Every structure is written in C-alpha cells, then in structure tokens.
Amino acid sequence: MTLQELLQLEITTTSKFSEDISNSPANLYVFSADVINLRGYKNLADLLKAVPGIHLSQFTISDKYNFVNMRGVSGNKNFLVLQDGVRISSATGEDFPIGYNYPLHYAK
DSSP states (O other), rough: OOOHHHHHHHEEEETEEEEEGGGGGSSSOOOOHHHHHHHTTOOOHHHHHTTTTEEETTTSTTTSSSEEEEETTTTTGGGGEEETTESSSOSSSSSOOOOOOOOTTTTO
C-alpha cells in the first residue's frame, strides 16, 4: 500500500467504531496478509516480536508461556486482543497465555 492508502485505511479500535487510521488516538501497526505470509508469522507471538515497543520474553513463565512487556507495562493481562472487533483475550483480567493459541493463517 502507498502511504496515502495507509492513511485512508479504516480501522476499528477499542472504541468500537470505524475511523480513519490518521484520526485514531492510538499507535497502530497494520500487518496485511501478504506481509504476514512473506515474513512467515505463524501466530500472534511471532507477530508481536516484530512490533516496535513490544518485548516478548519467550518461555519465561510455565503457565503463561510467553510474557509481554509493552512500552514498560508488563503482563499479558494489560493489553487487549480483538478478532473482528470481538475481545478474545481474558475477559476477567487474568493473565492469558500467548503462544500457538492465536494462529494467523486466516488473517486478512
């Protein structure tokens, strides 16, 4: 995509309404299906390792599998995972494992 196309891309964030990416108050990184396939990302853990500002400690805690540190905020419970606008991370606020449980082979 060109820069102009990226700036006009419509996204849905936790606010649950569609908006232009240039108007979003959040930092967003867009990974297209082509990029996911080209770079060989198989699951969410693979993709998170490529995002600036995110550090993924692998195999650190046995029941959590991988541990996420995002801009100095530690813990898998401290970020939200949405699929088609629906929360798929822990609804109760507990830590949740990040490993092979979020495959990307159907990502668009």
